[in-house]
Amino acid sequence: MKAIKNIGLILCFIGFTIFTGSIFTGKNKVSQETFDTWTKQKVKSAFFIEKAQKELVAIELSAFELSHRILEIAKASNRHHKSQKKIAWHKIIPLKWNKTSKDFIYPLVRASASGWPQQHPELFFWITFGLAIFGGTIAFAADYKLLGKAGIKNNGIFQHSATNRGPLGIIAFLFFVSFYVVLYFFPNFLINPITAVNPLSKSLSGNEASQWFLYGFMYCAVMGVFAIRMFIKYRHNNYQILRTAVVLFFQIAFAFIIPEILVAFNKPWFDFKNAFPLNYTFFFDWNIDNLLASGNMGVFMLVWGILLTVVIVPIMVYFYGKRWYCSWVCGCGGLAETLGDPYRQLSSKSLLSWKVERWLIHSVLGFAIIMTLITLYTYFAEIESWRNIAFGISVYDVQSSYGFLIGAIFSGVIGTGFYPILGNRVWCRFGCPLAAYMGFVQRFKSRFRITTNGGQCISCGNCATYCEQGIDVRAYAQKGENIVRSSCVGCGICAAVCPRGVLKLENGPTQGRINPTEILLGNDVDLMQYVHRK
Amino acid sequence: MNHIVIIGNGIAGVTAARHIRKNSDVKITIISAENKYFFSRTALMYVYMGHLTFKHTQPYEDWFWKKNKIDLKEGLVISVNTTNKTLQFMDSTSINYDKLIIATGSKPHKFGWPGQDLKGVMGLYHKQDLEQLEKYAPNNKVCKRAVIVGGGLIGIELAEMLRSRNIPVTFLVREQSFWNGVLPAQESEMINKHILEHQIDLRLGVHLKEIKSDQNGQVSSIIIEETGEEIDCNVVGLTAGVTPNIDFIKASSIETGRGVKVNRFLETNVEDVYAIGDCAEQREAIGQRRNIEAVWYTGRMMGETVAQTICGNKTAYKPGHWFNSAKFLDIEYQTYGWVFSEQNKTENEGYFQWKHPKEAKCVTISYDKKNHLFLGINTFGIRMRHQVFDKWLSEKKSIEFILEHFADANFDPEFYKLHETAIVAKFNTEFNTNITVRKKSWKRIFSK
Numbered sequence: 001m002k003a004i005k006n007i008g009l010i011l012c013f014i015g016f017t018i019f020t021g022s023i024f025t026g027k028n029k030v031s032q033e034t035f036d037t038w039t040k041q042k043v044k045s046a047f048f049i050e051k052a053q054k055e056l057v058a059i060e061l062s063a064f065e066l067s068h069r070i071l072e073i074a075k076a077s078n079r080h081h082k083s084q085k086k087i088a089w090h091k092i093i094p095l096k097w098n099k100t101s102k103d104f105i106y107p108l109v110r111a112s113a114s115g116w117p118q119q120h121p122e123l124f125f126w127i128t129f130g131l132a133i134f135g136g137t138i139a140f141a142a143d144y145k146l147l148g149k150a151g152i153k154n155n156g157i158f159q160h161s162a163t164n165r166g167p168l169g170i171i172a173f174l175f176f177v178s179f180y181v182v183l184y185f186f187p188n189f190l191i192n193p194i195t196a197v198n199p200l201s202k203s204l205s206g207n208e209a210s211q212w213f214l215y216g217f218m219y220c221a222v223m224g225v226f227a228i229r230m231f232i233k234y235r236h237n238n239y240q241i242l243r244t245a246v247v248l249f250f251q252i253a254f255a256f257i258i259p260e261i262l263v264a265f266n267k268p269w270f271d272f273k274n275a276f277p278l279n280y281t282f283f284f285d286w287n288i289d290n291l292l293a294s295g296n297m298g299v300f301m302l303v304w305g306i307l308l309t310v311v312i313v314p315i316m317v318y319f320y321g322k323r324w325y326c327s328w329v330c331g332c333g334g335l336a337e338t339l340g341d342p343y344r345q346l347s348s349k350s351l352l353s354w355k356v357e358r359w360l361i362h363s364v365l366g367f368a369i370i371m372t373l374i375t376l377y378t379y380f381a382e383i384e385s386w387r388n389i390a391f392g393i394s395v396y397d398v399q400s401s402y403g404f405l406i407g408a409i410f411s412g413v414i415g416t417g418f419y420p421i422l423g424n425r426v427w428c429r430f431g432c433p434l435a436a437y438m439g440f441v442q443r444f445k446s447r448f449r450i451t452t453n454g455g456q457c458i459s460c461g462n463c464a465t466y467c468e469q470g471i472d473v474r475a476y477a478q479k480g481e482n483i484v485r486s487s488c489v490g491c492g493i494c495a496a497v498c499p500r501g502v503l504k505l506e507n508g509p510t511q512g513r514i515n516p517t518e519i520l521l522g523n524d525v526d527l528m529q530y531v532h533r534k
Numbered sequence: 535m536n537h538i539v540i541i542g543n544g545i546a547g548v549t550a551a552r553h554i555r556k557n558s559d560v561k562i563t564i565i566s567a568e569n570k571y572f573f574s575r576t577a578l579m580y581v582y583m584g585h586l587t588f589k590h591t592q593p594y595e596d597w598f599w600k601k602n603k604i605d606l607k608e609g610l611v612i613s614v615n616t617t618n619k620t621l622q623f624m625d626s627t628s629i630n631y632d633k634l635i636i637a638t639g640s641k642p643h644k645f646g647w648p649g650q651d652l653k654g655v656m657g658l659y660h661k662q663d664l665e666q667l668e669k670y671a672p673n674n675k676v677c678k679r680a681v682i683v684g685g686g687l688i689g690i691e692l693a694e695m696l697r698s699r700n701i702p703v704t705f706l707v708r709e710q711s712f713w714n715g716v717l718p719a720q721e722s723e724m725i726n727k728h729i730l731e732h733q734i735d736l737r738l739g740v741h742l743k744e745i746k747s748d749q750n751g752q753v754s755s756i757i758i759e760e761t762g763e764e765i766d767c768n769v770v771g772l773t774a775g776v777t778p779n780i781d782f783i784k785a786s787s788i789e790t791g792r793g794v795k796v797n798r799f800l801e802t803n804v805e806d807v808y809a810i811g812d813c814a815e816q817r818e819a820i821g822q823r824r825n826i827e828a829v830w831y832t833g834r835m836m837g838e839t840v841a842q843t844i845c846g847n848k849t850a851y852k853p854g855h856w857f858n859s860a861k862f863l864d865i866e867y868q869t870y871g872w873v874f875s876e877q878n879k880t881e882n883e884g885y886f887q888w889k890h891p892k893e894a895k896c897v898t899i900s901y902d903k904k905n906h907l908f909l910g911i912n913t914f915g916i917r918m919r920h921q922v923f924d925k926w927l928s929e930k931k932s933i934e935f936i937l938e939h940f941a942d943a944n945f946d947p948e949f950y951k952l953h954e955t956a957i958v959a960k961f962n963t964e965f966n967t968n969i970t971v972r973k974k975s976w977k978r979i980f981s982k
Contacts, residue, residue: 148732149731149732149863149864150864151863151864152864154580154583154584154585155583155584155585155698156583156584156698157584157585158584158585158586158587159584160584236864237947237950238947238948238949238950238951239947239948239949239950242949350595351595451945453917453919453920453921453945454857454919454920454921454924455831455834455835455857455920456831456857456859456868456920458574458576458577458830458831459545459574459576459577459593459830460574460576460577460580460586460591461574461577461580461586461590461591461592461593462577462580462585462586464590465585465586465590474593475593478593492947492948495947496947497585499861499866500859500860500861500866500868501859501866501868501917501918501945504917504945504946504947504948505947505948506948508976508979509976509980511980512980
């Protein structure tokens with residue numbers, strides 16, 4: 001078994017290495033036709049076109065060299081135009097570190113890639129994704145025997161470098177962060193990995209794969225492999241098995257396959273489970289216009305999206321707590337509960353972190369709401385989104401700063417990249433505006449609670465340690481109080497790791513849900529007073 | 535100003551301090567020789583196993599004590615002078631008190647075995663025991679085998695700890711079956727089997743004769759009394775129960791037996807001196823409870839109670855219905871009310887028992903044969919709701935009532951397979967009854 005696990009790990013590592021290594025290899029050759037199409041769309045400067053024609057077309061270059069040359073030519077072109085007496089501003093190419101690569105350079109690099117992966121995309125898929133998925137699957141499957149009898153298996157977690165912020169954890173952290181930075185801002189270096197999933201994209205929607213298709217596929221693959229780990233680790237616990245299976249289903253079906261099929265049928269790409277304000281672009285002018293232009297289906301999507309946030313989410317949170325979304329449906333939650341599960345113990349439980357959490361998450365919610373309100377205002381007032389509305393700021397500025405700060409940096413680079421440092425659920429705990437909204441409902445009007453089982457708690461701290469949301473569960477349990485906290489996502493791990501059967505997630509009557517206790521169950525006379533008071 | 539001094543910062547002492555602070559503004563000092571900050575000793579095992587770090591075992595952050603004006607003093611008290619109300623420390627300093635709470639807990643029991651003080655022989659109680667274990671059993675290269683002596687809750691925890699680092703373990707148990715002085719045979723046998731499945735070399739019905747040392751004064755082997763067999767080992771765990779940690783009081787005028795003698799108000803024979811937790815010995819038994827109870831929650835309850843008394847609301851210690859829980863490797867155990875083993879139960883106590891055909895789950899319900907009064911329940915692998923059983927015990931329900939409403943008491947996580955129907959079907963067959971399980975009712979669970 002140990003041998004099978006090692007073989008799996010080696011295969012996974014090989015696939016992973018080829019995948020990562022392909023970023024640094026491959027070649028590009030810009031054809032005249034590709035060049036013309038690109039310049040027509042992106043460039044108005046003749047200076048640029050002339051210089052680029054000489055330095056780019058029909059020359060074999062690496063993706064790095066090509067990207068570098070494009071940038072240098074653009075800089076030269078801008079210098080040239082700025083040195084003119086009368087500056088032709090429309091000929092200046094806007095250069096921003098977080099936009100230029102993605103919007104300006106990427107399309108040409110993508111269209112001109114002509115290396116081995118582009119010639120053998122299927123084979124390239126199998127030796128990267130294929131090996132990594134297969135290897136990961138058998139490595140985790142071997143745990144079925146290696147972990148021993150079913151039960152809580154957390155041995156050595158705080159003694160292992162990968163799960164205790166040791167060197168392996170730091171490497172994972174750097175890798176995750178770099179991946180997100182490249183994905184969001186420098187997709188021109190991801191051409192080969194994108195090529196690997198190109199055949200799949202074509203068969204699903206008929207379109208060429210984008211970096212977002214690559215991301216979607218990787219997301220599903222990583223969740224799938226780590227779901228196997230969850231199924232085995234918690235095979236004695238039906239709540240964990242069911243929850244993991246359902247969240248994986250929602251990711252693969254609702255966030256990946258259905259949207260692609262919609263596109264194949266000429267409908268807007270739409271994730272039916274992605275509720276506003278997590279889905280912060282839902283009320284953006286271009287999205288509303290796009291949906292309204294897509295016939296009955298588009299109108300249905302618009303109505304469904306509004307209903308989801310306004311009616312379905314609060315009702316479901318009332319009955320089941322926000323866990324129905326965060327731990328059973330949401331993609332961010334799904335990744336946190338699979339890939340992120342090995343890091344859950346790293347979330348801080350200090351009072352300070354709770355304070356920071358409340359400030360941050362509610363600020364993001366406020367930001368999202370204000371942004372949406374002014375977006376809708378300008379939409380209905382028919383003010384163009386680029387027009388200055390106040391303080392020299394346009395709606396577009398607000399939207400793009402949210403997209404950059406919250407959408408990319410917070411939810412991606414920090415939210416997932418920092419798993420190995422701050423624990424999984426960094427985004428869900430500190431940033432997600434939908435979580436903040438549902439948190440209000442859960443805290444003040446819900447049937448959900450984690451019940452504390454009378455006086456059985458021995459204050460061991462396993463519950464609090466393994467709470468990914470950094471809730472000091474023990475502080476409640478040792479006082480005999482139920483845990484009613486807006487941040488609880490109902491993953492159920494506290495109840496699973498408790499050695500004394502103290503905690504149970506349940507939906508029950510709202511009366512007596514929050515039960516401050518002076519004296520714990522057990523002390524006789526006081527108990528009866530306590531029971532009668534309630 | 536009134537100065538309350540508490541010796542011992544375990545669950546009893548710390549609970550007392552917290553509740554005194556809640557109800558008054560007196561000066562509070564907690565003394566500990568073990569660790570400056572309160573930690574949960576029940577979690578020490580998880581530190582060795584890597585589930586937690588030591589920091590995680592501390593329920594309160596370090597700022598908590600200053601914020602609540604609870605002074606923490608590190609030091610070992612060596613004597614108590616009750617006449618001038620002074621405590622003498624090891625480093626020859628001293629401290630005065632107006633009221634003293636003794637909450638010094640327990641220490642591992644030793645039976646005078648030859649070699650019991652050798653290097654590598656340890657109990658599992660204090661933080662220092664954990665440090666010893668890290669030193670002598672960091673892995674299976676340094677510690678090629680460990681022998682554990684004493685088949686109780688701590689013994690099986692120590693075995694689980696050592697197995698988590700793949701250290702071979704021989705487990706010497708005096709009884710013919712694991713913990714069968716407490717557990718009914720069905721459960722004791724299930725645990726025997728489970729211990730063996732975890733590759734622990736369980737030896738039943740044997741005693742330790744002596745511990746032998748190498749030339750450095752470290753453990754090299756042990757000898758079993760019954761068979762004379764010598765087992766090579768590098769670590770010996772002595773887990774044959776605990777005894778109150780009160781040697782430093784013996785010379786004072788405070789009356790002691792095995793523990794510090796207290797009345798129902800947790801007062802000792804000396805005015806303004808109280809004792810709580812593992813080290814307190816009740817002068818008269820409370821119900822069927824033992825006079826000394828080394829249990830987590832009784833320490834906590836005594837702390838709550840003594841705080842009331844000290845703050846002017848004189849309150850008797852009245853632990854309610856007995857309950858407890860433990861975990862044997864992967865099997866959780868809970869008990870509510872009294873279930874005695876076959877050896878210890880009286881003539882009128884009957885069992886109803888159920889065991890899962892495949893999984894490690896079983897139930898024993900103890901009842902009065904004369905009137906079918908429900909006396910207590912043991913569950914293995916099934917969680918039960920404390921509040922519900924506490925109520926049923928107070929209301930003196932019958933065993934038939936318990937089974938009919940068994941679904942109300944289940945506390946397993948959602949989507950777990952429930953066994954009420956199978957359990958009640960077995961009862962109906964054995965007792966010739968016709969009970970059907972009623973659906974779980976929130977109303978009944980929360981009814982007063």
